[in-house]
Amino acid sequence: MVLTWANMEAQTSHPVPRLVVNVTIDQLRTDYMEAFSSLFGAGGFNKVMRDGRSYMDAAYPFSHIDRASAVACIMTGTVPYDNGIVGEHWMDRKTLRPMYCVDDATCEGWLTSEKYSPVALNVSTVTDELKMATGGRALVYSIAPDADAAILAAGHAADGAFWIDNASGQWSSTSYYGQYPDWALRYDVSDRLSGRISDLSWTPISPIVENFNFFISPQESKGFTHKFTGDRKIYEFKTSAYVNDEVNRFAKHCLDHTELGEDLVTDFLSLTYYAGTFDHKPVAEVPVELQDTYVRLDLELAELITMLEKKVGAGRFLLVVTSTGYTDDEITDFSKYRIPTGTFSVTRASALLNMYLMAVYGQGQYVETEFGSQLFLNQKLIEDKQLNLSDVLTRAQAFLIQMAGVKDVYTSQRLALSAGETEIRRLRNSFNQMRSGDIFIEVSPGWKVVNEETHEQTLERASYVGFPIFFFGCNVRPETIKTPVTVDCIAPTVARFMRIRAPNACSAAPLSAVR
Template sequence: MPKKDKTMNKVIASLLLALMAAPLAAQTSGDIPKLVVGITVDQLRTDYLQMMQHLFSEKGFKRLMNEGLMYENVTFDFPKPDRASATASIYTGTYPSYNGIPSNTLYNITRKRVESVLFDISKMGNYTDETVSAQNLLTSTVSDELKIASDGFSAVYSIAPTFEQAILSAGHAANSAFWFNEANGKWATSTYYNDIPAYIDVANRENSLSERIDTLSWQPLLPISRYTGLPYLTQDFLFKHVFSKYKQQKYSLFKRSGLMNEEVTRMARTFIENGGLGSHSLPDMLNIGYSAANFQDKSIQEYSLEIQDTYIRLDRELGRLLDLIDKKIGLNNTVIFLTSTGYFNGEGKEAGVFNVPAGEFYPRRATALLNMYLMAIYGQGDWVEGYHNREIFLNHKLITDKQIPLEEIQTRAAEFIIQMTGVQDVVTSYLLLHGQWNNRIDAVRRGYHRKLSGDLLLEIQPGWEIVYENIDNTRDYVRANAIPAPLFFFGKNIKPQHVMRPVKATAIAPTVARILRIRSPNAALESALPEIY
């Protein structure tokens, strides 16, 4: 074949390939939404959504249930999920053993104090004196991966009532993360992030809660007769919480009220209307944190009307948010995912008249007795460094100086603690790292981080209360039952479906990554959920 013909054939082949690839490329880019909105609702329960469905509008949760992809039960598969560990798991697609976020707070052995898991003394706060950042988050988030894939061009913002929700959903590479400062009513951020839009400064100066809170009160949104969402909890008197009377605590109590979600939506509106989200050539991401916790983190027995009103108001805020997105960007250009942090603090202790086995466990007394026991074996010394979040920390420097094998002293300590009334089980860190694996150990291991967690991990019997004597006798009521947590996907190319099978929280980030056509976070363990294909 002449050389000229060969060259012509190559050109024709290249053109044919380009023509075939063009529709495919167009289809792929067209499948990607212009905006992803990630919504994490702290302590949201599927069963409460179902029981209160008759109280909802047609534009909020009902819309997600009827027009979206709904999973009834998200599992977190590690012990004691809380606001920080759950949010981190959702956005990183992995467990605390990898991402370094086992709980809201940690016991710092060096400083001998409890501090935030996000504490970072090297950073300053804007509109806050809190020194926090994403530095201690050890793996990437799906928000980070969008920034990386777009070479930084995608805008990524997060807003939430708490810095844990805001920072852990934003990740390391976001433009910025904002949370509500309960000291002054402003929206705060960290110098870890370098983008503070001018319109946020304006909102803080001219329209912050500090200008309005003294005129606000929280009362039932609907007539009292309609609050029938929790049929076993009947309360026939109205509530009215006037925040101005709380003085120094007014912002703190507002933050824990059903009105806080309205402030979050107000800030989300500011970003959507002023930030150009969804108008760029590459997709943007807005992460929003809401709360479905009960007032002041009290039990539903104490505040049964408040928890229902919180859900009703949250439903209205969700409807407002969806309408705003539809108006500004278009729901057909947006994918929204909404999920829960998978735990609930609102269960109260059963009355003694029902004879349900119960008791009180005092960590301070338990650790004092343990220290005395270890002194009887190994000699004088402060063998126990501290206790936090059902974990006991031993004095590793003293153990090393005395040349005592760590496995030996941990085993002796565990054998002593497990004999105490109310202790269901004790697992040592040595066993987690070096012992045989089984389902029980595997679950504990997922929530354990070798550089952050304690030497002894305690399981307290369900029905018992942990009483912290050194902080106003704060009580932690123990229940081991799972909380049903929902997951919704809604918007562009999402087909309505109701899925009953349990799904892992660690599958959420890979699913969002699949929707965006980007890599999953670098420690993500699961594949995307098949229903979105």
């Protein structure tokens, strides 16, 4: 006897969702959610926590997290060691120049001059598996302010990935996914952001938000007004609370003009919101803006749930909400408070190491370049000189560990062979043989890492950033779980809901008793 998809759904107590919506909120933090909870309404975070399953102590199973590596982990169920996305940018060994994680010169852009694709993503995503399981019938779309989040969430086989172009403010895409759809083009004609942005004025949504005193005392309370003009208007808009409204606008247009969630074949929609600080400034400079961002974010989530209930029906969709699990660096003068600190120059460390290796092995440029706190060796020179790479790496490690501000030094070989060592597993998980450096310098917490050539500087920090994972809808059992979980469990859990295979490099088990 052969059962049709509809018969299978009718004969089970746990129907397959008609639509899965994954919402990744860039830099969402549990402590801020708790701090601003009294400002939230009934239909956003409070509804998800009341009627859904909440894991309040989530983490990423690797270090050096950013937006791109986080989204890739959520969708593939694995770490950069396997999926290849070590960050938004990495050093291209062939050109010795930094490259964007979605760069692809073979693809043309739609409504953008940028050329992007998911070609650097080495493994399948949960959306790829859905496409394969349904013979391509499932619809898969991804919408995000930035190209990396949109494309990595879409995966290889999606119907479309859309982001806001940094130059024009238009919703853009890539030819990798085929033609730019008519429904998206109609949005850019009728409700184009570039036609509205100059008239937008961001002020606190209410006096209550303006006078809320989580960061500031009532006596210090002050409002703000931000307009989006000039050369940086799109950049500033993407770091404001209004970008989440724009994501919802485009998501609503997508829901209204596509067949997402309209049949018994599960479809998938990925959205990315922003919960960081305005213009990536320190919290102390924009405290009211951050409070307002969380309150407006709560309203956007409530609006999204209303849209889904109207389009698909309550209980027929699965909503997953989580965070990218990091926060923007804030450069602080620790010395002012007598906290141990210092400045570590990657450029100087690279030059000194090269001088040392020349003294040992003879003339040559042994260190080709540096990226972040990683050093890239000239492996061709080492091979031409018939040197033992292991010996060179060991000597380099012993030399660098003596420098002030260095907590530890890891070579690529040490990381590749350390799968069972718990203390460095998270660092190994963030490493990829093809895209990471030969030497990782772990700088002591509290120290500034500077690159004198690029003028980039970051503050080394190893403190924990708590964030949640929420599952809502589709017969999810309401409960708040305080047991720690890792984000790589999302993909296999969602795959179980859809009754498909987990992504092909995902070894994490799905969460149990979710429904």
